[in-house]
Amino acid sequence: MAKRKIEIFVEIQNDKEFHHIVDSNADKLICAEIYSTYFGSCTCLDKLFTTIKLDWSSGMLILLKVPCDSIECLQRFRDHSEPVYMFITRKKVTKVFRGVDSIKLAAVAKIELSHYNREMQGQEPQRQFYELAEATPDENTWISTITMEKNMEKQSLQMRRRSRQAERKRHRAMLMVPYLKHLNFVVFWPHAHHAHPELYEKWAENNIFMVGREEYELDREKAEDILYAGDAPMNEASMHQLLSGPVLALCFRCLDEDKNFVSLVRTILYEDRIQFEDQGMPQSAFDHYKTYSKTKEEILQHRREEREKKKQEEIEKRARRLSEMQRLARQARHEAIEAKRAEKEQLKIELLKTGRLAELDHLKEEPDDDEDVELSIPIPEELPEDCEEETIEEDEDEYFPPAGLIIPGFYAPPNDIAKVNGLAILFSKSVLECVTPQPEYLPQHLLVMLDISKRYEAIQAMKRHKKLVIHMGIFKATTPYKAVHIAYSVKQFDALGTNVESDKLKLAFMISLEVDIAVLELMDLSPSHVSRDPTRGEDECAALFPVDYGDHQPEFVDFDDEQI
Structure with missing residues (x-):
């Protein structure tokens, strides 16, 4: 007759079952594996628990598998993939162990069994007890460590993202430079709008004409974006004044295309000496209109x-x-x-x-x-009072920037990168008449890699969703971070006739997640790699596709052919 299988663990389904077991076995030692339902329970330590239960405790240890999602007092363990083992006696927690290190867990189990046996013999407890819903010191240490690791990872992600965005922003501007050589702009701070008519004659003298005028209320982010790659003073006083009212932005066109427009405007505003009516000595326009921040009292x-x-x-x-x-x-x-x-x-x-x-x-x-x-017809002797005299109370919490900081009257970009970036923000319609800029920010995206043998099926599938393909290429790769570029398209790859081992060749797609149908189409082809989430997708795509990828080679010629 076959022996009946011994059930080592008691499976708990809900809060009522858990508290019933704990209450009815208050005089026994319980070891409960606490797991998150999404990840499931751990089975790699089942052999160790069999030994602990049958050999070390003579079957007296009660082993539970408890889904924390269903237990109110264990909610703090939700969404953790790593298993947690909780030792309970007298309805109190004595120890919590995290992880799957069998040697350390065995040592903890022996210590807990030793304490339990001594207490059953009448000795006074030599350890601290905690409520089921109370975090133990070990848990607090884990939580602090996990929180610190998450914060460090978040900071690292933000740094990588900012670095990639800065690189993309600069590359985007460089692509626009050849098409915008004839345009430039000047931004006047809110307190210096009067400088524009006073300088108007200087533009005509140099064959420069105004083709656009706008006023903007800026926030700090947009102001910093306009001043990107420039040399405008961005101290507290300058930014405070810049954001205090509408700025005046002027777009200029130079008819002398052989001149460097950036250098010409900078010379006019920052170097040429001008005789102003209220000044004895000639000075540059920049020096004339700049001011310095005053003290609070002033x-x-x-x-x-x-x-x-x-x-x-x-x-x-x-x-x-x-x-x-x-x-x-x-x-x-x-x-x-x-x-x-x-x-x-x-x-x-x-x-x-x-x-x-x-x-x-x-x-x-x-x-x-x-x-x-x-x-x-009476003759009035006095006018009636319009209204009571307004009482103005000073705000004690009002911010005053430090005194003595320079506040410019205007800003003109010092280089082509700063110029085209500012033009794209301030005068986007004028820019679109000359060039269509690349999008500054990419949508969320994933990396999908397929074996090279599936290249034709993949191209046919993506033809219907080619607008969602940001980049593509063929690589010799084992991982996204260990890859060598081979070709930009399947057509180019076939023309090369490469002899590289086919099992290492991958067709990679950088797929936008604006619509997920393209990813689903590729999933039907059983890809060898798919980014686990958009955050990881950013890193993996950046490793394969630099910002200048595809600038000088066509990537999407495969989508133009009826058949490959």
């Missing part, structure tokens, strides 16, 4: 002076208005009196014509009474 004093000046101007304005109202009232009185007298003279003529001399004599004897006219 700023507040300036505001008070401005308010007082505005108040005086308002008083003078009201006085002029009252004077004008009085003049108009006196003029209206005079015109009304003259009209009344003219009417009386006209009546006299009518009486004379009709021969009513008695009435005429009576009318002549009546005195001229202008008092009723004066009463009907």
Whole structure:
């Protein structure tokens, strides 16, 4: 007769079962494997647990497999792929072990069994007990370590991403430079808009004409993007002033195409000495319009002076208005009196014509009474108050940048990279008339690699989704990080007639995830490698496809052919 299989572990399904086992075996030692349902329980240590249960504890140790997702007091272990082993007695936790190191786990189990046996013999416990929902010191250490590792990985990812983005941004600008040699721009800070009309004649003298004008309210990110690769002072005071109001952006076109437009504008604004009306000595436009940040006291004093000046101007304005109202009232009185007298003279003529001399004599004897006219048109002595005087309270939390920092009046790019980047942001329509820039940011993407034997099936599948293919190529590769480029297209590869071992040749696609159908099509071909997520896909694609990949070779000729 076959022996009945001994069940080592008790499978727990829900919170009720778990607490029932713990409560009904309060006087026994329990070892529970805590696992996340997504990853499943661990089986590599089953042999060790068989030994622990049958040989070391004579079958008295209770072994559980507990899905933490279903147990309220074990929620802290969710989404962890590594198994956790919890030792429980008296409804309390005594030890928590993480990992699959069988030697260390065996040592921990022996210590726990030793403590348990001594306590069963009546000795006082020599260890700390914890509630089921309470994290042990070992857990806190693990959590701190895991959190630190995640933060370090996050920082590393951000650094790699910023580095790749900076490289892509520069490469994108370099591709636009040949098409935008005739355009340039100047940005005026909010306080220096008046510099534009004052410098207008300098442009015409150099055969430069304005072809675009825009005003923008900037945030810090966009301001830094516009000043990318430039030399504008980006100190706290300069940026604070730049973001304080609308900036004026001007786009210029140079008719002399043989001149370096960047150098010409920089010379006009930063080097040429100009005689300004309010300055004794000639100086450059940049030096004339630049300022320096003031102290908090100076700023507040300036505001008070401005308010007082505005108040005086308002008083003078009201006085002029009252004077004008009085003049108009006196003029209206005079015109009304003259009209009344003219009417009386006209009546006299009518009486004379009709021969009513008695009435005429009576009318002549009546005195001229202008008092009723004066009463009907009063002359104002003062104006009514428009509103109560506004009380301005100073904000104690208002930010004031450090004093003595330079604040430019304007900025002109010092090189072609800075120029085309700023033009693409400020005057995108003018840029599109000359060149279509590459997208600055790529969509989320994955790397898919297939054996070279599947190249024709892959090309046929991707023809329907070629807009989702960012890059493609053929590589001799074992991993994305150990690869040598062979060809840009299947057509080019077939023309090479290479003798490289076919099992190491891979057709690689950088696939956009804007729509996932292209990835699903390739999955039907059983690829040899697929990025596990978009984050890993960025790193793997960057390893195979540098920013200048495909600049000088056609990648997608395979999609133009009906058959390969």
